[in-house]
Amino acid sequence: MLLTWKTKFPAAANLLLLLLVLPQAATATIVEVETDLGTVEINLYDNATPATVTNFLNYVNSGAFTDSILHRSVPGFVIQGGGFITDINAQVSNISTNPAVTNEPVYSNVRGTIAMAKLGDDPNSATSQWFINLANNAANLDAQNGGFTVFGEVTAGMDVVDAIAGLPRYDFGAAFTDLPLQNYSSADFTNNVPVDNTHLVIVTAVNVTDTTVDTAAGLNPTPTTRNTTPPGNGGGGGGGGSFALLSLLALFGFSATRILRNRRQASDIRVCLASETPR
Numbered sequence: 001m002l003l004t005w006k007t008k009f010p011a012a013a014n015l016l017l018l019l020l021v022l023p024q025a026a027t028a029t030i031v032e033v034e035t036d037l038g039t040v041e042i043n044l045y046d047n048a049t050p051a052t053v054t055n056f057l058n059y060v061n062s063g064a065f066t067d068s069i070l071h072r073s074v075p076g077f078v079i080q081g082g083g084f085i086t087d088i089n090a091q092v093s094n095i096s097t098n099p100a101v102t103n104e105p106v107y108s109n110v111r112g113t114i115a116m117a118k119l120g121d122d123p124n125s126a127t128s129q130w131f132i133n134l135a136n137n138a139a140n141l142d143a144q145n146g147g148f149t150v151f152g153e154v155t156a157g158m159d160v161v162d163a164i165a166g167l168p169r170y171d172f173g174a175a176f177t178d179l180p181l182q183n184y185s186s187a188d189f190t191n192n193v194p195v196d197n198t199h200l201v202i203v204t205a206v207n208v209t210d211t212t213v214d215t216a217a218g219l220n221p222t223p224t225t226r227n228t229t230p231p232g233n234g235g236g237g238g239g240g241g242s243f244a245l246l247s248l249l250a251l252f253g254f255s256a257t258r259i260l261r262n263r264r265q266a267s268d269i270r271v272c273l274a275s276e277t278p279r
Helices: 002-008 009-019 050-062 156-166 187-191 256-261 261-269
Strands: 030-037 037-042 068-074 079-085 092-094 113-116 130-131 150-156 200-211 248-252 270-273
Touching: 002 030, 009 150, 037 050, 037 113, 050 113, 050 150, 050 200, 068 156, 068 200, 113 270
Parallel strands: none
Antiparallel strands: 030 037, 030 200, 037 150, 068 079, 079 092, 079 130, 113 130, 113 150, 248 270
């Protein structure tokens, strides 16, 4: 039967054979991170970092990042999210995490890339927290702790990222030592005004907008410098001294909302910080 079909339709048969022997077209995913300051489009590196992208998309598809907050901003270094969510009453709580993902340090931590945060001295400890590089942080982040896995890059909306990074930051202790806030003043901080959802930078949704084509094909991501940058090099691209801020905070038995509402109570919180600092 197959021989008869091939005889009658030789061109189609040859095309089918060609499609069978050629490698399948690569796929990539585009997501849009919607914040109350604007939308950030990110092209994920599905082929180069498949485990990390799958991990990230598991959180996206479950809705775990909906109403999450950007809880850390370090000028000239990173903005970080994926750790905490807020509800209608501005009750902040931890995002439930899946098992940690295997490290995949393929690309470099240059400006505009998105990468996974993790525990110090544990390369394979990334779960839900992610960060966007505000500068070229390769010297800091490519070599240390096995390298931080870059799994995508911002393709639109870097102005939104920069706007978030430009917000004033306040130290509420624990996980919120560099909390970016809008519509909140130094006087509010001094007077211990409670933080609510009008002040937080909220990720209202993360939506997958493209999964069908090799959208990463036209990009030219920078390879990691992990094998070329000697460990212990000084921080480049504005990241000096800030590496510890990328470590995940293991927080036990605390109310994040209580910290945001009254920073003076921060000393009562039990915090276990696993971190390392660039040299």
